[in-house]
Amino acid sequence: MFLKLGDNVPKGSFGWPILGETLGFLKPHPSNTIGAFLQDHCSSITKSKPEFFNDIERIAVQILNSWKDKQQVMFCEEARKARSRISSRVKAIIEERRSRNGRSCGVRNDFLEILLSVDTLSEDEKVSFVLDSLLGGYETTSLLMAMVVHLLGQSPTASEQLKVINEALRYGNIVKFVHRKALKDVKFRDHLIPSGWKVLPVFTAVHLDSSVHADALQFHPWRWEAQDQTCKKFTPFGGGSRCCPGSELAKIEIAFFLHHLLQNFRWTAEDVDQPMAYPYVEFGKGLLINLDRCSI
Template sequence: MWVLMAIIFGMSIITCLHALIKSKYNAKLPKGSMGFPILGETNHFFAPNPSFDVSPFIKDRVLKYGPIFKTSLVGKPLIISTDPDLNYLIFEQEETLFECWYPETFKKIFGDQFFGSLHGFMHKYLKNMIVNAFGIECLKSMVSEVEAAATTRLRRWASCKVVELKDEIANVILDLTANKLISYDPENSPENLRENFVAFIQGLVSFPLDIPGTAYHKCLRGRKRVMRMLENMLEERQQNPRKQNEEHEGILKNRKDKASGITWNEYKSMTFTFKFLNETLRLANIAPGIFRRALRDVEFKGITIPAGWGVMVCPPAIHLDPKHYVDPLAFNPWRWERCEGASRHFIAFGRGLRFCIGADFAKLQMAVFLHNLVTKYRFKAIGGGNIVRTPGVQFPDGFHVEIVEKEKKPSKY
């Protein structure tokens, strides 16, 4: 009886607070729905979407309420922006009008002191440390290392009948990045960093239900394993310190030593490849949302973003906007001959103070991999390739391909 009364009392308070928030700012808040108390519209936000297109959750509300709307996710009031001008303001006015912010579920996963939640001096200090590892001068010296990783994996894949490309490419990227950051050696490590890391990443943007079988539960378990691995590796370091298709063919033709690796100048000359990568990033929309929080009441186009409210910038809605990108769901690298790589309409790596530090490193890995793939191998899709967004990108049945050296004939499937 007392438990029931406590539940009713608690729900009454929550409902009153819910109504109070609505009435306090209702005149200037953007249109939208706060959904149910506590739950809000969380279930609709996490509903699977088997398409490259903007999720129905976002698309339906933009049609109904406009490019900026309010909602409630996981018990928190939130404003979602698909407006390029507001997004620009959010990114450019960080530490003035807005600050980096993540939902409580992120904090439970990363902890209160993870890099993304730091501000001011500590953020700048750690950012500079990472820039020293992935800055332009360091990348110039890493070209041969990145190419060696690509050629080794491609040679290995060519010896297999079929390769699950999604997992294999993730292995290449994670192994190389972890090696640069923490000297991780996948061949001699007793535990598989990637398996734990994948579980960790897939649960970041998932329904925060911590019961066995859910992505969120796997994420928390993956985090514990990754942290244990990192602690063991750091302890080992202390005990045993140690030194730590035309475009590509044209590069080969102009190279004096055909067997030599890619040079930095050759990499920078891959102008069409960069257009190809931009188009891939535009369609992939790896980050379904970028979070910030208003430091004070912000007035914008007749609406108010209340101080303390979270704001989610929605990259997919920007990248798939038919007003800016003709036939937005079509893969068309040539569109980048007219589009700018850095603009209000392309935020694959974020913008402002927290522009992705690893953007150039990611581009280097992708460009070098593509160069070696198209100049030395043929490939064809065998199966899979279907995607589901929940809202992060998933390949439930993988993406299976056959890769064959150019002088050899592909098998028949």
């Protein structure tokens, strides 16, 4: 493989002669450390877990501080405050790609390059397409946040105890189904699913099944005190080898936001605004809430 100036390859050296940096990698070090070699070669842009937590908390506090003089907020818009920043970043990447178009030595076959080659889409449509592709990691978290606020507004007791995230996932069904493909013939009960057929496992059918979850059509956060959260009856993040890798991150983000939200505000909904599936879940009126600042 030939590298050219500007290639964003990992930090390090090929070394000379044959051994390169192998001896440095193998240098003895205390087993409860990662060693000087890895410490030196770890990317400076990689953030540690506590530092990332600080970022999450800082953003949550920043959003809530902007509400201090407001009596109402359109919560769905507030939960998506980052969308404009992401949009600006995507536009900048598109412009950078176009500016070097024709000067690249190789042929790029990534998603964005293919999208840029589509002449029937406008600039804004291409940016929107990229943002929509981020649904799994961004839109679902902001929607879960809105769902939790919506349900907590109807349950003051749950608000005080904050036992709500899993129940919002079960009851709200932010991801209604997933797409799967049968890699071989699958027999399910009395049915045969031939190899190559597309299958849509519908999570809602399980989450709202009263034979699986008692009083399934009722919002009841305390069910999780006795119910196994890792069982196959609860699959808001998928399951098995295809389980969402961002599941714990989403819960952490919501937990940080709820902690500061409940310390500073109580709220009620302006109008009855039920989450509807189109098929993605959305609040038709944007979830307008009345704010009441509290002191604890």
